[in-house]
Amino acid sequence: MSSTQTSCFSNMSPPSELLSWLNAKGSLTAMLEVKAGQPLRVERSFEGYQQLSLIQKQQLGLQGAALNRPMLAWVREVQLYGNDELPWVDAQSIFPLSSLKGRARRLQQLKGTPIGYVLFKRSRTLPNQRFIQQTATGWQRQTRYDWYGRTLMISETFLPAFLSSDC
């Protein structure tokens, strides 16, 4: 599967040490585990159904009348820990219900398993569109993935502990 990726930035530039992380094509989980030298620890702060906001629907690529219709999705919010007592990444994943068919249903039963283990199991990269911006808690990448025809949106914010980790 050829991987196409487009990245665009807000009007600031990220620190150079973050660029390769913000632009990484493959699994962030895999990269974080190499950096940590151990499996990633995933702490869930929320997991369940949510009505999407207009902005979330736009981020998923919806247009026209679809933007005015209510849309329910499965949302997962986690903190990712490398080898620190503080989390390295805050992540939110949005799965429209239409994307949770077939083998994608397992994305609702992950518990502490990183999504990356499932998402990148069969291919090292996935077609995606990415937007990078600075937020109050850190530099964030928002990636809309095409996972075998299913659309899902994953936002990852790199927290201060990630930048200060020396490994």
Ligand SMILES: C=C(O[C@@H]1C=C(C(=O)O)C=C[C@H]1O)C(=O)O
């Ligand atoms: C999407 C990936 O999975 C990572 C794991 C996540 C989770 O378990 O909720 C969320 C975001 C990612 O940083 C990845 O490895 O690229």
